Amino acid sequence: MxxxxxxxxxxxxxxxxxxxxxxxxxxxxxxxxxxxxxxxxxxxxxxxxxxxxxxxxxxxxxxxxxxxGEPIAYIVGQREFFGLPFEVNGAVLIPRPDTELLVELALERLPPRGRVLDMGTGSGAIAVALAHTRRDAEVTALDVSADALAVARRNAAANQARVAFLQSDWYAALDGAPPFDVIVSNPPYIASGDRHLSEGDLRYEPAGALTDHADGLSALRIIIAGAAQRLKPRGWLLMEHGYDQSAAVRQLLTEQGYTDVQSWTDLAGIERVTGARTH
Incomplete structure (x- = not known):
């Protein structure tokens, strides 16, 4: 040994x-x-x-x-997601298999030639997977980080996926954009002070992509509050969240008047994605 x-x-x-x-x-x-x-x-x-x-x-x-303790993905500079290779570095989160559920749910709800928005795209994993699978779709992805967007653009090019990227603090750069059929997001949802932030791979990943520096729900609240006016009628909002946040996210959606509010479980049986439709 x-x-x-x-x-x-x-x-x-x-x-x-x-x-x-x-x-x-x-x-x-x-x-x-x-x-x-x-x-x-x-x-x-x-x-x-x-x-x-x-x-x-x-x-x-x-x-x-x-x-x-450095994550394998950062050492080799790559991680596979949805069957595609993605460049990763310290500017972006490492894509997780659990997030493939979000992609699958979006694909099921995206109509032919539909429009989809990925908020907080990071490495571009979700947006690129959607665009690669659905060549007919119009995929837009945004992130507040210029460094993350640089990685995402390279991943889109490497995987021959057509994605429009925007630097934006959530919805700020979307004024005047046509409505979307589906909005997806894997936002920062770990609460400030959570012990997981100082353990394992998370120690090396960008804090701003992991935690909202608050109760873990502030980014989700912003997304929920602004999505309805940017979705088509009966459009879908789908969000990844923490293992213990599904009930709180469903409540937020219900309070904002969304319909068909529901959660879906990942491979471990944990409610990992919650979503709903507009009227």
Missing amino acids: ITDTSAIAAGATIAALQVQSLLDPLDNRILLCHALGLSRVGLITQSELALDQDQAARFAALVRRRLD
Whole structure:
């Protein structure tokens, strides 16, 4: 068993480094592929390849970053979402599998040649997945962060997805825009002071995309308050939220006069997305 990254030295084989690792096997394999420029199949077919000094140093540096807590996605600069590759860096959240539920629900409700808005797009994962799947749709995505939008634009180009990007503090830049059939959002919803913000991968992700620095519902309130006037009649608003926020979000929607208010569960059985329709 490797007990220190200094033990990752020239002459070690790919096979040995997969057996003797400080990391989770999947993390270790991803970092080996990244350090050596190999595919997963390549690790198998070249398992007896011995690392040279540069390769060993490169791999050791990556392992150290992971041991220090840096997310795998930031180390390799990429994460898959909805079957597509997305560039990620410290300017954007790392896309989560749970958020694919939001995409699926939006796709089910988006009419032919429909218009959809993604609010707080970050890496562009939701908007790009929608535009890639529905080539007929008109997809608009906004974010207040110029750095995030730069990442999102690169992801749209890399995945050949047609998305119109706007720098906007929520609805501010949308005055005069035609109404949408569907509005989706995965906004900051972690309450200020939540212990999760100081644990795991979240320590490395942009705080402004994770927390509203309040009770976790302030961004959701803004989205709910402004969506009705920007949706077509019977249009859908769909929002991702925290594991314990579904009842509060349903109440906010009901109080604002939305209809068909409901929540949907993720793969873990947690109510992860709540939505409703306009009149």
